[in-house]
Amino acid sequence: MIVYPVTVQELIPTNAYFYIDEDTRHGVLIDPGSEADRLLRVMKKKDFRLDAILLTHGHFDHIGAVEELRKNLSIPVIMEENGKDYAEKPAWNLSATFGGNYVLKDVTYKKNGDIIEFPDAPALHLRLIHTPGHTTDGCIYYDEKRHVAFVGDTIFAGSFGRTDFPGGNEGILFRSIRDKILTLPEETTLLSGHSEPTTVGEEKNGPIWGRG
Numbered sequence: 001m002i003v004y005p006v007t008v009q010e011l012i013p014t015n016a017y018f019y020i021d022e023d024t025r026h027g028v029l030i031d032p033g034s035e036a037d038r039l040l041r042v043m044k045k046k047d048f049r050l051d052a053i054l055l056t057h058g059h060f061d062h063i064g065a066v067e068e069l070r071k072n073l074s075i076p077v078i079m080e081e082n083g084k085d086y087a088e089k090p091a092w093n094l095s096a097t098f099g100g101n102y103v104l105k106d107v108t109y110k111k112n113g114d115i116i117e118f119p120d121a122p123a124l125h126l127r128l129i130h131t132p133g134h135t136t137d138g139c140i141y142y143d144e145k146r147h148v149a150f151v152g153d154t155i156f157a158g159s160f161g162r163t164d165f166p167g168g169n170e171g172i173l174f175r176s177i178r179d180k181i182l183t184l185p186e187e188t189t190l191l192s193g194h195s196e197p198t199t200v201g202e203e204k205n206g207p208i209w210g211r212g
């Protein structure tokens, strides 16, 4: 699998990730927050063929390019099943405040434990794990075989997501991180929306979540 990060820059810098089967060039794009044109150019240049857009949660800086991309690609957009408020209400996805007034239509909702896979991308196998707290619909996409997890704004290198937006709850976030992320194998690479990559081991033994 190829992980190809693109840090899109409009409004807030956010890491979007292409996750692509090397053999077939098929795969997914995770959290296209803005700069649809640039993402389409990357696809063309790298010969990436998308089967779906996956969202780790419904905040404006992760969904901003979705509708624009869909004008060019007719592919499903996948969110966790609690995502409806964020998909449909600019006050919840914060685009009412930060600009854009985004409303996502035609979302495919998946639930905790669901597997994301596509016939055209045989190497791609991601499990959706619900990790609420930053938002109610927060989730990670976990590739157990390759020890990679796309974690959105749940956890960052040496930090964690804000909980002062609609649906946020610090106690719930900390439980998600401790029970669902730090319990993954230590070598798991965590790819977040707004930080450098980290690993479960580094975070588990680091200043925030480590003992002492």
Ligand SMILES: [Zn+2]
Binding pocket: 057, 059, 134, 153
């Ligand atoms: Zn967020």
